[in-house]
Amino acid sequence: MAVSYTKYLRMYHMPHMWCPGCGIGIIVKAIIRAFDALDWSTDDLAFVSGIGCTSRAPGYLDMNTLHTTHGRALSFATGIKFARPDKHVVVISGDGDATAIGGNHLIHACRRNIDITLVIVNNNIYGMTGGQYSPTTPVGARAATSPWGNIDIPFNVSELVKGAGATYVARGHVGSGVQLERLIRGGLTHKGFSVIEVLSNCHTQYGRRNRIPDAIDLIEHISKSTVSVRQAEKMSPEELKDKYAVGLLHQDTERTEYCDDYNKVIEHAQLER
């Protein structure tokens, strides 16, 4: 059944501010399809972001939306969710926002296992501020602040959040919107902290500096760098070099969720009182 995107969008704020061909559009559409499939009321949804190109997404969606400070979206989202555990809280963040300035909030949200869904748009660069290298820029890549090639070792975002305790970790990419929607939907229905890392294209800032200036070419380049989780299991570490496994990477349904645990604290405190 066709999804009515306009039902979820604030059409009076179109056109959006992203560059033509930007992967964020594909990702926002996948998020909308996931919401639509779950038939959640937009009144019950909070969509929260920090700073950067990605963080402009909540403004275009007709729900309770909050555009916060750089890197801090998860802390605001934690306040919303902890105050109202009965509602749905979704955060969208870029690679710089989530893993550099927001890195501390990221690992602690994972550790806490609070029922928030985080979509990380990983395009390997700070786009909005002019193409500086980020914690996910590959070694050797050019950026506005690495004119001679980047020497920083990048994070593997999905492995990072898995290590920090996220109970749902998935990786998708902008070359496959269908898979992306499925992975996001899985995160939304997972009880606990879920992270969906999305490999995305910033042809304007990253591609232009790294000889792939065209949106379609860069999306194809990203697609070619991915292998399915099942394929990856059969591959040697050498074969997996510069490849990204996509699909559901990790899910733990045993761990209890933070707000549920706190409800037990309330029950205990009220009994003892």
Added chain:
Amino acid sequence: MDNTEKKQRQVVFWPGNKVVAEAAVAAGCRFFAGYPITPSSEIAHVMSKRLPEMGGKFIQMEDEIAAMGAIIGASLTGQRVMTATSGPGFSLKQENIGFASFIEAPCVIVNVMRGGPSTGLPTALGQADVMQARWGTHGDRPVIALTPSYLDELYNEVIRAFNLAEMLRMPVFLLIDEVLGHLSERVEIPDPSEYELVERPRPTVSPEEYYPYDSSQGDVPPMADYFTGYRWHTTGLNHDKTGFPTTDPVICQAEEERMERKVSGNLELIEKYEEYMTEDAEIGVVAFGTTARAALVAVADARKKGIKAGLLRPVTLWPFPEKPTRRLGQRIKAMIVPEANLGQMIYEVERVAGCNGPVVGVNKIGGVPIYPGEILTRIEEFA
């Protein structure tokens, strides 16, 4: 007050930080996010026990910045929220404090001031965050900071802080110091019938007609709780009445001026000060917080010596009580300004007092209180 009312009051002997926490619970605070920091931690200790008892929420966040973010998030759902910190944590929170000011989210921030810059003197008093409270975050925004001197007063000022935050849709600071946070004294707990708990203005229009920053509704536009069907947007970018970003210079100016008017247009509601023997005073003393307790003794001692001294004690430090300071300043020979820093509030006194005589600081840092004798010496010098 008659005796029947007095009988209803519970009398306790509590330290100041416990007074803050218990008064916050009484003020309807049901959400606290914090991060451990001396000398404010006892506030978190009490909140972590009391809030779940009340069905409320306590969360220890990963850092000061996150604690500030969490209370803003909870505030958007309609909760009365608080965090507590001290100087270094107050510095860390500043960006999100500016965000709360700009999106106009009610919240209470307690700063139990310690000595020194940087890590400074974590276990000792200071009053050096006067200007950080006023100008600590970037950009212009209105500020309210309350500086009680006694624990009875502290209890009531905590309640007032919540009411002002809700009424005016803005962060309100409670600036106390290590001495007030840690000293214990007799506190009469007012009966809930003695005070009012004021709610934030909420919309009476339908979601279709609602704008989160609608200045036609007055300088404090109604605020819809999240998840009540209003589905509004807000951002730390300059925004128009819809909550969406704008770069229109006329709207930017009008909206920031409206925010400033929430304080400048409600001075009668916000301003609070106490005067002691100022009517015929020839030497004026201006002091706040625990320093004002020493100043009060110094003024009384000066009077015993035949010196006409008088004390002005701001209970609301920001906005600075300009009128009483000017009233006092214009008829005295000298103004003495004791404060536990190297001279911060004195800039405000100099700015507004219009004093013909000198304005002189008594400045003591290093974590020890200013003693009455040290203030008296200065009073005598200019008598």
